[in-house]
Amino acid sequence: MEDILCLEQLTKVFKKGKPAVVDHFNLTIKKGHIYGLIGPNGAGKTTIMKMIAGLLAPTSGRITIFGNSDHLDESRSRMSFMLEAPYLDKSMTAVQNMQYIRYVRGVAKEDRINEVLGYVALTDAGKKPVRQFSLGMKQRLGIGMALLPSPEIMVLDEPVNGLDPEGIVDVRNLLRKLCLEEGITILISSHLLSELSELCTDFVIMNHGKLVESISDQELAERCRSFLTIKTNDIDKTAAVLEQKLHVTEYRVVEKEEIRLFTHLDQVDKVSKTITDSGLILTKLVLEGENLEEYYLSKVSRE
DSSP states (O other), X not given: OOEEEEEEEEEEOXXXXXXXXXXXXXXXXXXXXXXXXXXXXXXXXXXXXXXXHTSSOOSEEEEEETTBSSOHHHHXXXXXXXXXXXXXXXXXXXXXXXXXXXXXXXXXXXXXXXXXXXXXXOGGXXXXXXXXXXXXXXXXXXXXXXXXXXXXXXXXXXXXXXXXXHHHHHHHHHHHHHHHHHOOEEEEEOSOHHXXXXXXXXXXXXXXXXXEEEEEHHHHHHHTOOEEEEEESOHHXXXXXXXXXXXXXXXXXXXXXXXXXXXXXXXXXXXXXXXXXXXXXXXXXXXXXXXXXXXXXXXHHHO
């Protein structure tokens, strides 16, 4: 996979003597992925996006876009941004707002407007004033305006903020479609971690301006997998019993203190009886596992 956006030791200090808002942050973004930027308020997410967009200058560090770190404005012409709320003129219609963006971004084809309005499910609302739009329609129009110049990367800051559940699903399906069908790489931030868990291919956890962890959806699924936690008076013997009597292969011994068993999750009684019938003392047998929110909280609390 091609690396199309790299942040190296990216740092932003707003006031001398104060802590860095973004502190030696590193991230590599690959083509065709959806990256979820996760962190509490004040973690530096929006500041990072504004530096990528050129709205803020880094104090130090380097940004490389499409292999170019010197003439970034040229590279940014292949990107689109929606930072915080989309800029919309509420007195104008959706089509008129799109026309404005077409002139600003130099989009040659006027019929691209109708094409994009169809993509964001606003064809029937194209001539309606934006002041009559619901919040979800405004967010979809904002994404459509970012989509108009056919970007290769979209950077979206809280695009589902304030939406009702139906609006959130609409935006999620739209972003997934843009990635899968148009090949657009997306960097998105959101407080709704459950929503990001259903959308993103990669998760970037940050806190106090620093990168805590960058993890793929496959790695997250493995780490957040449900399992039975088993503790006994003899972990090595327990592992042997599980292998010999239950033919278990999917398990992990953690720090020689407990076993995480990834199968037989609906056969707790059978697992318990097998262990105790082998003369072992069972001290813990609990079904556990994490979702993205729990995993994120565990990582940030350690920081």
